[in-house]
Amino acid sequence: MFKKYLQFVMAQAMGGVLPSSFNLEGFQSGSFEGAGDTRRFRLEPGDFNAVILGPWTEKTKLKQEKDYLILEVLWQPDSAELRAKFNVEKLPPVRQSIFLDVTPGGGLDMGPFKNADLNILLGVLGLGVNGAPWKFEQFIGRPAKIKVGQKPNPANPMDPYVNVLAVSKL
Secondary structure, X not given: OXXXXXXXXXXXXXXXXXXXXXXXXXXXXXXXXOOOOOOOOOOOOEEEEEEEOOOOOOOOEEEEEOOEEEEEEEEEEEXXXXXXHHOOOOOOOXXXXXXXXXXXXXXXXXXXXXXXHHHHHHHHHOOOHHHOOOOXXXXXOOEEEEXXXXXXOOOOOOOOEEEEEXXXXX
16 A cells, blocks of 8 residues: 555656656665755646646545545646746646535436536536536546635645636636
8 A cells, every 4th residue: 555655656746757767666765865845836826727637546536525525636737937937847736626416326416506616617628518428537638727726724824725716718
């Protein structure tokens, strides 16, 4: 379990892609030197072009929390201006959490006033048009304009939560 977790953490740290020559066992037993940066790059509120990341099982996923089913959508925002300003290849990913309504039988509830945020996202992504079937896996790689916001983190005021507040078509 730890090995799989470490592979996921390393993929995140390296921008989501491990080099094909990466050796987990060598990494775990290696030694390192040099001072590291303790700052976290947090996006300031604003609008960004973005794509949904994948693969589905590691980044964009469904999770059950207490009595709720939550769709966690991980977006990769882009801004050439910010990449140049901070000398980074990629901006940090940002999360959109969508609480899903389910039927008593365990299906996705598509009734009136149900899953509005999901249905907005589907419309932006061009999925489910006129009732056409779709899968969550189809989200990956789809572009949109995202509105990023911050809210205070009571445990660490210097590290605010950064989330997607809204999505719209490019």
